[in-house]
Structure formats: structure tokens, C-alpha cells
Amino acid sequence: MNDINGMIAWVTPVVQSIALALLVLVAGWLTIRWITHRLAASMERLALDATLKPFLVSVVNALLKILLVVTIIRILGVDTTSFAAVIAAAGFAIGLAFQGSLSNFAGGVLLLTLRPFKVGDYVEAGGHSGTVQSIQILFTDLVTPDNKVIYIPNGTLANSSIVNYSVMENRRVDFKFGVGYESDGDQVAAVLRGIVEAHPLVLENPEPFVRMSEHGDSAVFFTVRAWTKASDYWTVHFDLMETVKRRFDEERIPIPYPQMDVHVRQK
Numbered sequence: 001m002n003d004i005n006g007m008i009a010w011v012t013p014v015v016q017s018i019a020l021a022l023l024v025l026v027a028g029w030l031t032i033r034w035i036t037h038r039l040a041a042s043m044e045r046l047a048l049d050a051t052l053k054p055f056l057v058s059v060v061n062a063l064l065k066i067l068l069v070v071t072i073i074r075i076l077g078v079d080t081t082s083f084a085a086v087i088a089a090a091g092f093a094i095g096l097a098f099q100g101s102l103s104n105f106a107g108g109v110l111l112l113t114l115r116p117f118k119v120g121d122y123v124e125a126g127g128h129s130g131t132v133q134s135i136q137i138l139f140t141d142l143v144t145p146d147n148k149v150i151y152i153p154n155g156t157l158a159n160s161s162i163v164n165y166s167v168m169e170n171r172r173v174d175f176k177f178g179v180g181y182e183s184d185g186d187q188v189a190a191v192l193r194g195i196v197e198a199h200p201l202v203l204e205n206p207e208p209f210v211r212m213s214e215h216g217d218s219a220v221f222f223t224v225r226a227w228t229k230a231s232d233y234w235t236v237h238f239d240l241m242e243t244v245k246r247r248f249d250e251e252r253i254p255i256p257y258p259q260m261d262v263h264v265r266q267k
Contacts, residue, residue, distance in 0.1 A: 021075045028068040036061045054119075055112055058137035104138040107154030111135055121166035126152045129163075170203065171230045173237050177244060178219035180254040185212055188222060191251055195243050196226045201236050203227040219256040 036057055043053045112135060117123045122131050123142070128150045130142030140157055142150040165171070179188050189210050196208040206227050213223035228236045248255055 017076050021072045024075060025072055032064045054134035054136055055108060062137055101138060103155035104153045107158030108135060108137055110158045111154055116162045117164050121164055124163040126156045126160050128152060169230060170227050171233045173226045173228060173233060175224040176221050178221045178256060180256045181220055183253050188253055191247055192222060192224055195247060196224060199236060199239060201228050201232045
């Protein structure tokens with residue numbers, strides 16, 4: 001009987017501690033979600049940089065979850081002093097295990113400090129390209145033109161080349177058009193220049209460039225360079241491609257294509 005009473009006396013506080021820990025875990029998790037949502041909503045009303053907002057929210061969320069874990073450990077009766085000593089002793093192994101995450105965190109800090117891009121910029125980095133949606137504590141979200149979301153580790157971005165297509169206000173659209181050797185070079189140049197200068201989205205300054213640039217195996221190539229607003233880049237690109245083909249047909253300017261002459265010899 002004494003053994004049973006002793007076991008009950010030992011089990012009861014353990015069960016109570018576990019039940020309290022579970023209650024704190026659920027309540028703490030819901031509270032953290034509420035706090036982070038409120039913080040995100042508050043930041044939306046503040047005049048903060050849109051690039052900085054998601055990073056701060058993710059950092060606060062991570063710190064609150066760490067605090068929750070420590071609180072649960074204390075409720076379960078684990079000595080935090082000894083727990084800290086164990087963590088310190090295993091610090092080297094933990095550092096090796098999480099070195100990728102630490103590198104991504106440091107990369108996120110560098111990205112926010114150096115600002116090679118911001119939310120809304122169209123960038124090419126890490127073998128991917130898309131519009132920056134947010135910079136999180138460990139990853140940066142890119143949305144591709146076909147509406148796919150790519151998560152790139154911040155460490156990868158901080159240590160790779162980044163092409164930002166949204167920094168400069170204007171961009172240059174480059175073309176190379178091939179025509180037959182029998183074509184009149186002055187006529188071709190005049191047609192191309194007229195097409196470029198007539199487009200309403202092409203800037204007058206810098207002046208468009210149209211010159212013969214290459215004598216190919218079966219064609220003479222003309223290089224065309226036109227400046228436009230960065231937001232109008234693809235509109236100008238497709239408009240000029242379509243217009244050049246139509247005008248070349250109207251002016252009877254031949255566009256050569258690869259050909260092969262086959263000679264059959266019979267004995």
C-alpha cells in the first residue's frame with residue numbers, strides 16, 4: 001500500500017507538469033500566431049520599408065517560439081542552468097548542424113543592409129528569375145512570370161551574382177535582323193530606323209541605333225538598339241519584332257533562312 005501511495009505521489013506532479021506544459025504549448029502557440037499577425041497588420045499601417053516588414057515579423061516569430069520552448073522546459077522541471085550547460089557543451093555539434101541556417105540568417109541581414117534589391121523588383125539570381133515577394137528570416141520568395149513561387153536561401157543570394165532589372169528607370173532593347181545579300185542596305189536601314197522612331201514608347205534620348213553589323217554566311221545583319229522605360233521593355237520588344245516582319249514583307253526585303261543544296265551524281 002505504501003508503494004502504491006508513493007508511486008501516486010511521484011506520478012501526480014509529473015502528470016500535472018506534462019498537462020501544464022501541453023496547455024502552455026497550445027496557448028503559447030496560438031498567442032504567438034496572434035502576436036505575429038497583429039504585428040504584421042501594424043507594420044502595414046506604418047511607413048516602413050516593404051522589404052523590411054516580413055523579415056522583422058519572421059525574426060519576432062522565431063524569438064517568441066524559442067522563449068516558448070524554454071518556458072515549457074522549465075515547467076517540466078528541467079534545470080535551465082544545467083540545460084544551458086548541455087547546450088554549451090553540444091554547441092559545436094549544433095553549430096555544424098545549423099550552419100546552413102545561420103548562413104541564411106546572416107545572408108538575410110546582408111541583403112537588408114546592402115539592399116541589392118527590394119520587394120517588387122524583378123531580379124535574376126541563383127539560377128532563377130522573378131519578382132521579389134518577400135525577404136524572410138532564412139529565404140527570399142520570388143514569383144516567376146508564370147506565377148510559380150521560388151524559395152531561394154538567403155545565403156545563396158548573398159554569395160551569388162544578382163541581376164536587378166528594376167533599379168534603372170530605362171532599359172535598352174537590342175535586336176539583330178538578317179536580310180539577303182541582294183537587299184539594298186540603305187533601304188533596310190531606313191525602314192528599320194523609321195519603325196523604331198515611330199514607336200511611341202521608344203525614347204528619343206538616347207537616340208536609337210541602326211547600323212549594318214555583320215556579314216554572315218547567308219545574310220547581312222543589322223543591329224538595332226532602342227531605349228525605353230523599364231516597364232515598357234517587353235511591349236517594345238514584341239511590337240518591333242512584329243512590325244519589322246510586316247514591313248519587310250511590304251518592302252519585299254528578303255529574310256534569308258538556312259538552305260542546303262544537294263547534288264546527286266549518278267554513274
